[in-house]
Amino acid sequence: MQLQTDSDLIAAYAHSGDQKAFAELVLRHQRMVYRVCQRMLGHHQEAEDATQAVFLVMLHKANGLTRKGELTGWLYGVARNVALEALRKRGRRKEEAMLDETEAVAAEDSPDHEAALQSLDRELAGLSGVLRQAVVLRYLQGYDQAEAARQAGCSMGTLASRASRGIERLRQRLAKRGVALSGAALAGLLTSEASAAVPETLLPTILATVKTVAAGAATTGATSTAAMLAKGATKAMFIAKVKMVAAVAAVVIVTGTAVPVGIAVAQAVGKEEESPARKTDVDAMLKQAQDLLSQGKKADANGDASLGQKQYKAAADLFLQVQKEYEAHPLAPRALLLAGQCQMRMKDDKAAIQTLETLLQTYPDAKTIRPEALYWLGDCYSRTKDPAAAKRVWEKLNSEFPESNWGKYARGRLSPDHGFIALSPRPDYEVPDYPTNSLPEAEAKLQGEADKHFAKKEPKEYELAAAAYDSLVLKYPKSKAVPYALVRKGRSLQFVGKRSEAIKIYGGVLEYYPDSTSYAAPALLYLAQCHYLNKGNVSEEATKAIAQLRADKDYGKHEAAACATFLLAHMQVDGGKTDEAIATLGAIAVPFPAYAALAQLRQAEVYEKAGKTAEAIAAYRATMTKYPGTPESTLAHNALEKMGSRSPDATHVALTGKAAEIEKKAQEAKVTLSIKEMTADNALDRLSKSGITIRKTDIPKDAKISLEMRDASVLDGVKRVTEMLGLTYVIVDDAIEVSGKR
Numbered sequence: 031m032q033l034q035t036d037s038d039l040i041a042a043y044a045h046s047g048d049q050k051a052f053a054e055l056v057l058r059h060q061r062m063v064y065r066v067c068q069r070m071l072g073h074h075q076e077a078e079d080a081t082q083a084v085f086l087v088m089l090h091k092a093n094g095l096t097r098k099g100e101l102t103g104w105l106y107g108v109a110r111n112v113a114l115e116a117l118r119k120r121g122r123r124k125e126e127a128m129l130d131e132t133e134a135v136a137a138e139d140s141p142d143h144e145a146a147l148q149s150l151d152r153e154l155a156g157l158s159g160v161l162r163q164a165v166v167l168r169y170l171q172g173y174d175q176a177e178a179a180r181q182a183g184c185s186m187g188t189l190a191s192r193a194s195r196g197i198e199r200l201r202q203r204l205a206k207r208g209v210a211l212s213g214a215a216l217a218g219l220l221t222s223e224a225s226a227a228v229p230e231t232l233l234p235t236i237l238a239t240v241k242t243v244a245a246g247a248a249t250t251g252a253t254s255t256a257a258m259l260a261k262g263a264t265k266a267m268f269i270a271k272v273k274m275v276a277a278v279a280a281v282v283i284v285t286g287t288a289v290p291v292g293i294a295v296a297q298a299v300g301k302e303e304e305s306p307a308r309k310t311d312v313d314a315m316l317k318q319a320q321d322l323l324s325q326g327k328k329a330d331a332n333g334d335a336s337l338g339q340k341q342y343k344a345a346a347d348l349f350l351q352v353q354k355e356y357e358a359h360p361l362a363p364r365a366l367l368l369a370g371q372c373q374m375r376m377k378d379d380k381a382a383i384q385t386l387e388t389l390l391q392t393y394p395d396a397k398t399i400r401p402e403a404l405y406w407l408g409d410c411y412s413r414t415k416d417p418a419a420a421k422r423v424w425e426k427l428n429s430e431f432p433e434s435n436w437g438k439y440a441r442g443r444l445s446p447d448h449g450f451i452a453l454s455p456r457p458d459y460e461v462p463d464y465p466t467n468s469l470p471e472a473e474a475k476l477q478g479e480a481d482k483h484f485a486k487k488e489p490k491e492y493e494l495a496a497a498a499y500d501s502l503v504l505k506y507p508k509s510k511a512v513p514y515a516l517v518r519k520g521r522s523l524q525f526v527g528k529r530s531e532a533i534k535i536y537g538g539v540l541e542y543y544p545d546s547t548s549y550a551a552p553a554l555l556y557l558a559q560c561h562y563l564n565k566g567n568v569s570e571e572a573t574k575a576i577a578q579l580r581a582d583k584d585y586g587k588h589e590a591a592a593c594a595t596f597l598l599a600h601m602q603v604d605g606g607k608t609d610e611a612i613a614t615l616g617a618i619a620v621p622f623p624a625y626a627a628l629a630q631l632r633q634a635e636v637y638e639k640a641g642k643t644a645e646a647i648a649a650y651r652a653t654m655t656k657y658p659g660t661p662e663s664t665l666a667h668n669a670l671e672k673m674g675s676r677s678p679d680a681t682h683v684a685l686t687g688k689a690a691e692i693e694k695k696a697q698e699a700k701v702t703l704s705i706k707e708m709t710a711d712n713a714l715d716r717l718s719k720s721g722i723t724i725r726k727t728d729i730p731k732d733a734k735i736s737l738e739m740r741d742a743s744v745l746d747g748v749k750r751v752t753e754m755l756g757l758t759y760v761i762v763d764d765a766i767e768v769s770g771k772r
Contacts, residue, residue, distance in 0.1 A: 035181055036101040044092040056085055056236050059102070062170050063109045064228045066151055070113035076120070078232060082239045082256035083112045087264055089240055100395065102171065102181065103163040108263065110155055115262040150220075153203040157196055158357040158392050164192035165200065169217060172224030199357075312356050316365065319348035323372060330375075339376055346372035350385070363393040367403055370410075379410040386410065401427060401436035405489075408440065436489075441527040441563065457625065459590045461521070461552050464514040473509050476502045484518060489526050496522035513539055513549040520556060529560040536560070551588035554579040558594055562601065572601065592622040599632065608640040627657035631666055638669070647673065651689065655762045659727040664769060667760040688763035696722050696745035696766060703739040703747065710735060710755050714768060717747045723765035724748065730755065 034054070042051040060081065067080035087108050088095070095101055154162060167178040168189070179189035197213050197220075204211060211219070239256050326341030349369035353362045366389040373382035386407040390400065408423035424440040431437040463481050466474035480498030483491045499519035503512055520535035539546075539553040554575050561572035576594045579585050595618050602611035615633045619626035634649030650673075653666035699720040705713060711729050718724040722744050735754050739747055748766055752759050759768045 035183075037183070040092055040095050040101055044095070052089075052240070053237055055088070055101070056240075057233060059105050059171075060085075060232055060236065061224070061226065061228050062102075062166065063105055064232060065170070065223050065226055066106065066109040067113045067116070069151055070110070071116055074229070076116055078229060078235065079255045080109070080112045080116050080259055081232065082236050083115075083259035083263065084109050085236050085240055086243055086256055086260035087112070089244060090260075090264070102166050103159055106162065106166050106170075107155070110151060112259055112263040115259050119259065119262065149204055149207050149209055150200075153200055153207070156203060156356075156358045157199055158362070159395050160192055160392060161196035161199060162358070164189055165196040165220065168193040169197075169220035170223050172221065312352065312359055312361070315348060315352045316361065319345045319352065319365070319368070322348065323368065326372070326375065342372040342375045345369075346376070346381075357392075363389055363396040363399045363403075366392075367399060367406075370403070370406060374406065374410060379414045383407065383410045383414070401431040401434045404430075405436040405440055409488075437527075444563075457593045457596055457628065459552055459555060459593045461514065461517050461549065464511045469509065469511055473502065473506050473511060476505070477511055477515065480515070480518065484522060487525075492522040492525045495519075496526075513543040513546045516543075517549045517553055517556070520553070524556060524560055529564060533557060533560050547584045547588055551579060551582075551585040551590040554585065555590040555594045555597075558597060562597065566601075566604065568605075569601075573598070587621070589622070592618060592625050595622075596625075596629075596632065599636070603636055603639065608636060608642075611636050627653065627660050627662040630656065631662040634666060634669065638673075643673070651762060654760055654767065655764075658725060658762075658767060659769070663767075664758070667758060667767075667769070670760065671758075689761050692722070692764065692766065693745070693761050696748070696761070697743050699744040700741050701739065701744055701747055702741055703737055706736045707734045708736070709733065710751055710757070713737065713751050714748070717744050717751070720744050725765045725767045727767065727769040729757070729768065 034051075036055065036058070039048075039051040039055050042048040043055070063084050064077055064081045067084075068074065068077040071077050071080060084105060088105065095104060154165065157165070163182060164178070167173050167181055168175065171178070173181060175186050175190055175193075178193070179186040182189055184192075197217055201211060201213050201216050204216070243257055322341050322345035326338045326345060329335075329338035329341060346369045349365040349372065352359070352365040353369070356362055366385055370382045370385040370389070373379070373385060386403050389396075389403050390407070393399070404423055404427035408420045408427065411417075411420035411423060421444065424444050427440040428437050428444070464477060466478055469477065476498065480495050480502060483495035483498060496519050499515040499522065502509065502515045503519070506512070509515075516535055516539050520532040520539070523529070523535070524532040536553040536557040540550055540557075544550055558572040558575035558579070561569040561575065565572070576598045579588075579591050579594045580598075585591060595614060599611040599614040602608075602614060612633055615629045615636070618629040630649065630653045634646050634653060637643075637646035637649055647670065650666040650670050654663045657663050699722055701717060701720050703713075703716060705716070708716075709731065710733055711726060711731065713735060714724050714726055714729070733755050735751065737747075737750060737754075739750070745766075748759050748768065751757070752768060757768055759766055761767075
C-alpha cells in the first residue's frame, strides 16, 4: 500500500483539521527535523524544544504548504532557522558568526565523517531547492527511489538525476571546507542519519505541544520554550523576506526589469540569512552584471551595436557565474533570467533557450518568476522559427498562470490555432505603417514614436505603442492618420491579451470609418480573431465578422479577406466540418492567386488530420506539381516524407498514377558514373541523360562531389547526390524534383 503524499496529508489538515494527518506528518519527519537541530545545537533537550517549534511553525503555515513536493525542503529550512534562533536565545551569536572558522578547524582535527556532519547543514542549505529536496528525501528521509519521486511529484529518472547532482554538489562544497569524501561515502553518511535514534518521548511531546498551542491554552515549561522559538524563527523569516524585497527592488532600479515582490516571499521562506561575506560577494557580482547590462542598453541606444553586444556578453557571463556559485541564493533565478535576456539581446536565442530551460528545471518552485521565464522562452522559440515549441510553452504559461500579466501576454501572442495545428502558417495581415511624410511634423513625430514601439513586438512595447497611438488620436482628432492609429492601437491591445478593449476599438473604426477600406477590412479580420480567441470555433461573432468581410464588394478584395477565409476554414476544422473547410479553402485561389499554393497545402493538411490518407497524399503531390520551388512545395514534400510516401522502400505508401511510372523508370534505368569534384548541378544533369526528367531548385552552385557508380539505378544516383549534399528529392507526376530547400 502506498503512503499518502505529504501534500495530501497537509491538505487534509489545512482544509478539515484532520489530526491524524498532522500526526502522520510529524511521525514521518520528526527524525529528520530532530537530527538537523541536534547537529546544530549539540544538546538533546534544546534539539527537542527546537523540533517542537518547527512543527508549531508548520501548524501556523499549513494553508500555504499544499503544493506537491514542497513540505520536505520547507521543513528542512525551517529547522535550520529555528536552530539558529535557539543559538541566538542561548547567547551564542559570536559562536554562530564564527561557525565557518570552527567548522574548518574541526575538519582538520576530526575524522572526515564527524567533520562532514558538522558542516553538512550549512552546505546542504546552499544547494538549490530541487537538489536539496531530492537529497533530503532520498537520504536523510531514507525513502527508496520510487517513493521519493512520488513525494517530490516527479518521475523516478528526474529524482535520481537530482539526487545524484545534489550529492556531487554537496561533496564539492564539503571539499572546499577540507572534508574529503567520495560520493558513495557521503551518500552512506547521509543514509545513516535516516536511521539515527530519536527520543521515544519526542512524538507524543510534539503532538501534546501542538494540541496545547492550537487550543490557545496557556503554555508552560518546554511548551513555552518551543512557542517562543517558533515565534522568533517566524519573525526572523519575515525579516529575511523584507530584506529580500529591498534587494529585488535594487535589481529593478538598475536593470529596469519588472520583478514581482512575491519572488522574495516565495524564495526566502525556510532559508537562513546569508553570512555577511557571502552576501557582499553576491551583491558585488550582481551590481557589476547590472552595470554591464545598463551600459549595453546605453550603447544600443547610441547606435554602437558592437559595444552593446560586448557588454551584453560580459553581463550574461557574470549573471551565469552568480547562479553557478550561489545556486541557493534567492536572486539566483533572477540572475538566470537576466542572463537569458542578455543572450536574447545578443540574438543568441539558442543559448537563451538553454538558460531559460535550466532556470525552469532548477527552480520549479520560483512561482513568481516562472511566468516571465516561460513567456521569454516561448519568444525565443518563436524567433528560432519553431512555432510548435513556442505555442507549447505559451499554452503552458496560459494554463499555469492565466491571471498573470505574462499569461495575458501569452494569450496575445498565441495564434488562434487552438485545436488544429498545421505545418503551414495561417496567414495574417498587418496594416503597413502610415507614411509620416504626409503628416505635419508634430503628428509625424508622435506617430513615429508609436510605430517604433509597435515594431519591437514585445509586451511592454505594445502597451507603450497603444498609449502613443491613443495620444495621437486625442491630440489630433482630425488627422488623416486617425483610422490607422485606431487600428494599430487595437492591434497592440490584442497582442497583450486585452481583447475586450481591442474589440471596442475595431467596432469604432467600422462605425466611423466604414469607407476607409484599408483600415475597415483589417479591423473586421482582427475583430474575428479576437472573438475566436475568446470563444473558439463556436463564436457567432467571429463567423459574422468574416462573412461581412468576404461579402462586401470592396472589403472582399482586400488581402485581409483572404486571411479571414483561412481563419474560417480553421474554425470549420475545429468544429469537425472537414468537407466545409475543404470547400472554403478551394474558394481562395481565384480571388487571391498569391494564396493559391498555401490553400492547396492547407487542404492536404486538413485531409491528413481527418484521416483521409489517399486524399492527403494526392493534395500534397498536387501542391508540389502545381507550385514547384515554393515554400509550400517544400512543406508538402516534408509532409509526404513523414507519411512514408517518398521512400521507395517496401514499407512506404505506394505512389500512384504517373508518379508511380516515373518511380519505376528511375529504378529500371541504369547508369555508370565516375565523377570527381563535379558540381551537384552537373551530376544531376548526367543522371537526367538516362531519359528521366530531373528538375532542380536552389541547388548550391559551388558544392562539389565525387561519385563512383556502376550499373546502378538512376533513383539510387539521385539518392546518393542528395544525401551527400543535404538536398531533398520528391517524385511527382512528370519528373524527379531535387531541391536545396529542406
